[in-house]
Amino acid sequence: MKIIFACLTYFFSNFLFSQELGQYIDENNQNSIIEYIFYNRYIILILVISILLYRIITTSINIFKLNMILINQPLKKIDWQYYTGYFMILFLLSGIFLSLYQFKFYGLDLWYSSATLHGQYYDFLFLIVTLLVLIVFFITHILLFYFIHKYKKNHNRKASYITHSNKLEIYWTSITSLILLLTVIYGNVIWNKIVINNPNKKDNNSIIIELTGEQFKWTARYAGYDGVLGNRSFRNIHDKNILGIDFNDKYALDDIVTNEIVLPVNKSIKMLISSKDVIHSAYIPEFRLQMNAVPGMYTSFTFTPIITTNEMRLKKNDENFDYILFCNKICGASHFNMWIRVTVLTENNYNNWIDRQTTFYQTINSI
Amino acid sequence: MDRQTDNILSNNKFNMKILKYIFSRDHKIIAKQFLITAMFMGFIGLFISVLFRLQLAYPNRPFYIFKLFFNKFANDGYLDPSFYLSLVTIHGTIMIFFVLTGGLSGTFSNLLIPLQIGARDMASPFLNMLSYWLFLLSSLTMLYSFFVITGPASAGWTIYPPLSALPKAINGSGTGQTVWLISMSIFIISSLIGNINYITTIMNMRTQGLTMYRLPIIIWALLLTAILGLLSFPVLMAAVILLILDRGFGTSFYLSDIFLAGEYLHYDGGSPILFQHLFWFLGHPEVYIVILPALGISSEILSINCRKPLFGYHTMIYSLIAIAGLSFFVWAHHMFISGINPLIGSVFTITTLIIAVPSAIKVFNYIATIWRGNIKFTTPMLFTIGLISFFITGGLTGIYLGNAILDINLNDTYFVVAHFHIVMGSAAIFGMFAGIYHWYPKLFQKMMNEKLGHIHFWITYISIYLIFFPMHFMGINGMPRRYYDFNAFGMFNIFINMNKFITIISIISGFAQLIFLYNFTYSMFKGKDSSKNPWKANTLEWTTPIEHIHGNWENDLPVVYRWPYEYSNPKYQDDYMPQNISDKH
Amino acid sequence: MKSYNDKNIIAVKFIVWLFILSSVMLFAGITSAYIVNRIGLLNANKWIYIQLPNVFICSNILLIISSITIYYANYLFNEYKYLYSKTLLIITFFIGIFFLILQLNGLKYLINNNIYLSGNVAGSYIYNIYYTWSTCYIWSFRYLLLLFFYTTK
Incomplete structure (x- = not known):
């Protein structure tokens, strides 16, 4: 019965919520009550059908009961307690099956596609934590539902009067703490490696890219041949100088500003992230990279991509694949459409690409 | 329904009977008022969530229902993107603050604290009444924000x-945000007054023989909730004051270097991260304020329905205290990638780890309570089982998010949405349902229908798992939250059908709540009359007469002789022994 | 009912302490915001050291004196010397008014030196904390008056 109801709901909800595609309510149209009924015909239909169904079901149950009384056969009272115990076990088994099925079905597609050096450590920790979590999840749920089923109400049996057991408490506290401690220590070790003591930071060959977010686009700035980014200030933003670069600074003269990010593979890259107006967030899922873009300060993230876009396309069997950097912090109406494409090229291709770019100074002054 | 005694109301100015009833200071009536208001707000929040789920499931499709409700914000049946964000914001705010904080701790504190500790009424009935009316005022103000020209607040809850400080950044940050801030200020005051009342009553007005270690766990939980609220809501008040000054008075507490809508704004010297610190200093204790009463309710219901004492009573108390105390030291785990110093990140990972341990201990104690019990599957028991299951799942996914490094890829994705909906939106709501079904005989002197309760439980339980479990996978695959639609990206195409499925299930589950509403209202008038102690429980609230009296007990206050979990003790003949009956009789 | 009233007084005292605790948390929030902001801006050389005028030191001393007088008034009330107690309450009230005048003087001085609510963050904090504090202060006036009227009864 519930299945039928669910199907009906599904079937009708599509119609209910879009009465006539493309034809919208204009109060002037409903001149008469007949037009009103016609316009809302589906809602009325659903209401009528549900009321009818309800009457049919309850009447038939009543008829059945009356019939039993008439022929003097006492109705067997259904012991819902007993059945609920079995429902619990059924739920447990179907729950285990469905959760494992989802792992297989949705794959953990992202897992196999981590594309940076630190991403591999990340994936390893994720795998360990997932295994631990799954073990605990299944054990506790199995215990929970099994005990519920086994100890359901029995008039002949009295519950045991056990109030506490200090030994047991110590055991399960220490085991839990140990397991959590291991995951957290390993996590901290990797966190230090990536964010605090990044070995890539020590060597000055990190390519520095500045990423600025605004409502609703991202702009990237490369340092050019001198390897240093020029000064900028928000007060300089006007007309074409969308980043407010100060061209009195000699380092600013060869900066390159683009609408897409291009990175060389196997080189460490330091991204300086900032924003012009509200908080945004730079998020590249495959790179295991996320960092908020806060107005008024720079945040940074250092990483090394190890798989080029072409290699990733082959791996995923998808010609149209691209790494995409999303905005991941609510930032306004077009928050869902604020992204920038990230391309990872081999070193030669990257150098060719850089050579082909015009500096920002030239772009501004040319028109 | 209430027999009013004269000396309580001799100083009441209004002599009309109906006004005596509405502005009553009796804690049981105030509990009912909190419950009804919270349920009303809950249904509005539920309805809003179904609407924006429609948008997520069928992104390119116009819907008549949007035009019907949100005429101006949904031209031609397509929801405005900024209004979508408003819906998300208001849904979060209503559900967390009004339903789960006001509804859970407001209702159950008011109902249970005087009854279970053997007091005639709260320490200050006037403050109690004030707390409710301020709560109602703030709910209405929040709803009023829908009728503002530029729309309700839309910067997320x-x-x-x-x-949220710049009206030009998004539509809802103008008047809508101001109304939100006013409503929250009133709510904070209401909550503070309530919490002060609860703490005072528990600490000062316990009856004779009731030491702290003989209190039911629910009272401990409500005490700790009130302490948490008392200490953390003022910090939100501070954050809100600074935000109001920034929005309207030109200060720069949170803003600096902003170039918006083609002009450079004058703000200089502030930091948006400051707000995040202040907000999450409330935000994290807030989620514990939400879950602690639910855990307390589940402890009570478990031991009553398993006819077995709560396993490890003292350990439960200590773990509650540990959770409450530690919750003040973990706030920055919501901010790992917000630009804070990474060293702080590693510190907060460790403290988050420490706070995971008492929660795990509580779950293990629950399972040990069930072991070798004699379980009766009443509706409250079913909801409690659901709560334990959700708490396990939600807590385990919290381990991912508490680790600073794993949080990098999962922050602000659907993984976080799944985590907090399971642990807050499902475990705590199940605690609320369990409490309502369990104490309905106390509130309305009738029993709720068991069959409808069972149907309500199964539909809700299964559909919540079906809705939120797949969201974990969506999050691991990188799907960001608060997105209006995902059409721009090919990589989320595999989840199109999943989104549709989740929306359909959420509509079905929404209708299942109507079963609960029907059960609730029908049983109030035509339900089976309840006896004095229908669940055969030990605590003091079941020793009062069935019809409500001001002052709760007719003659003397009861005297307590033992702890409240004396079930199935081989020493006694019955399988329960109420707290107020002495051993030698 | 009598026992209820007795218990009630103890409870009401407890309630007052809890209100004080929540106010402490409110100011703790604002103060921590002040400290964090100051350290951050000191590093970026954007902080202005504001010398508060001496008027505020005088008003602080007045505050301490008024606490002493109110405490003494309470003590005298318990010793049943009602007349002295009432006189002290009146004195406290006038000290409070004098305090307010001094505070306004201090604010006038700040404004003359161009420190406003908006503008530099350092200035904003002074006004912010002052505003929150003054709300508490005006309420305490009300309670002082109430106390006075109850003692006269």
């Missing part, structure tokens, strides 16, 4: 500046 976390209202980070600069988005």
Whole structure:
């Protein structure tokens, strides 16, 4: 019965919520009550059908009961307690099956596609934590539902009067703490490696890219041949100088500003992230990279991509694949459409690409 | 329904009977008022969530229902993107603050604290009444924000500046955000007054023989909830004051270096991260304020329905205290990638780890309570089982998010949405349902229908798992939250059908709540009359007469002789022994 | 009912302490915001050291004196010397008014030196904390008056 109801709901909800595609309510149209009924015909239909169904079901149950009384056969009272115990076990088994099925079905597609050096450590920790979590999840749920089923109400049996057991408490506290401690220590070790003591930071060959977010686009700035980014200030933003670069600074003269990010593979890259107006967030899922873009300060993230876009396309069997950097912090109406494409090229291709770019100074002054 | 005694109301100015009833200071009536208001707000929040799920499931499709309700914000049946964000914001705010904080701790504190500790009424009935009417005022103000020209607040329930401070950044940050801030200020005051009342009553007005270690766990939980609220809501008040000053008075507490809508704004010297620190200093204790009463309710219901004492009573108390105390030291785990110093990140990972341990201990104690019990599957028991199951799942996914490094890829994705909906939106709501079904005989002197309760439980339980479990996978695959639609990206195409499925299930589950509403209202008038102690429980609230009296007990206050979990003791003949009956009789 | 009233007084005292605790948390929030902001801006050389005028030191001393007088008034009330107690309450009230005048003087001085609510963050904090504090202060006036009227009864 519930299945039928669910199907009906599904079937009708599509119609209910879009009465006539493309034809919208204009109060002037409903001149008469007949037009009103016609316009809302589906809602009325659903209401009528549900009321009818309800009457049919309850009447038939009543008829059945009356019939039993008439022929003097006492109705067997259904012991819902007993059945609920079995429902619990059924739920447990179907729950285990469905959760494992989802792992297989949705794959953990992202897992196999981590594309940076630190991403591999990340994936390893994720795998360990997932295994631990799954073990605990299944054990506790199995215990929970099994005990519920086994100890359901029995008039002949009295519950045991056990109030506490200090030994047991110590055991399960220490085991839990140990397991959590291991995951957290390993996590901290990797966190230090990536964010605090990044070995890539020590060597000055990190390519520095500045990423600025605004409502609703991202702009990237490369340092050019001198390897240093020029000064900028928000007060300089006007007309074409969308980043407010100060061209009195000699380092600013060869900066390159683009609408897409291009990175060389196997080189460490330091991204300086900032924003012009509200908080945004730079998020590249495959790179295991996320960092908020806060107005008024720079945040940074250092990483090394190890798989080029072409290699990733082959791996995923998808010609149209691209790494995409999303905005991941609510930032306004077009928050869902604020992204920038990230391309990872081999070193030669990257150098060719850089050579082909015009500096920002030239772009501004040319028109 | 209430027999009013004269000396309580001799100083009441209004002599009309109906006004005596509405502005009553009796804690049981105030509990009912909190419950009804919270349920009303809950249904509005539920309805809003179904609407924006429709948008997510069928992104390119116009819907008549949007035009019907949100005429101006949904031209031609397509929801405005900024209004979508408003819906998300208001849904979060209503559900967390009004339903789960006001509804859970407001209702159950008011109902249970005087009854279970053997007091005639709260320490200050006037403050109690004030707390309710301020709560109602703030709910109505929040609803009023829908009728503002530029729309309700739309910067997320976390209202980070600069988005929430600049009206030009998004439509809802104008008048709508101001109304939100006013409503929350009133709510904070209401909550503070309530919490002060609860703490005072528990500490000062316990009856004779009731030491702290003989209190039911629910009272401990409500005490700790009130302490948490008392200490953390003022910090939100501070954050809100600074935000109000930034929005309207030109200060720069949170803003600096902003170039918006083609002009450079004058703000200089502030930091948006400051707001995040202040907000999450409330935000994290807030989620514990939400879950602690639910855990307390589940302890009570478990031991009553398993006819077995709660396993490890003292350990439960200590773990409650540990959770409450530690919750003040973990707030920055919501901010790992917000630009804070990474060293702080590693410190907060460790403290988050420490706070995971008492929660795990509580779950293990629950399972040990069930072991070798004699379980009766009443509706409250079913909801408690659901709560334990959700708490396990939600807590385990919290381990991912508490680790600073794993949080990098999962922050602000659907993984976080799944985690907090399971642990807050499902475990705590199940605690609320369990409490309502369990104490309905106390509130309305009738029993709720068991069959409808069972149907309500199964539909809700299964559909919540079906809705939120797949969201974990969506999050691991990188799907960001608060997105209006995902059409721009090919990589989320595999989840199109999943989104549709989740929306359909959520509509079905929404209708299942109507079963609960029907059960609730029908049983109030035509339900089976309840006896004095229908669940055969030990605590003091079941020793009062069935019809409500001001002052709760007719003659003397009861005297307590033992702890409240004396079930199935081989020493006694019955399988329960109420707290107020002495051993030698 | 009598026992209820007795218990009630103890409870009401407890309630007052809890209100004080929540106010402490409110100011703790604002103060921590002040400290964090100051350290951050000191590093970026954007902080202005504001010398508060001496008027505020005088008003602080007045505050301490008024606490002493109110405490003494309470003590005298318990010793049943009602007349002295009432006189002290009146004195406290006038000290409070004098305090307010001094505070306004201090604010006038700040404004003359161009420190406003908006503008530099340092200035904003002074006004912010002052505003929150003054709300508490005006309420305490009300309670002082109430106390006075109850003692006269």
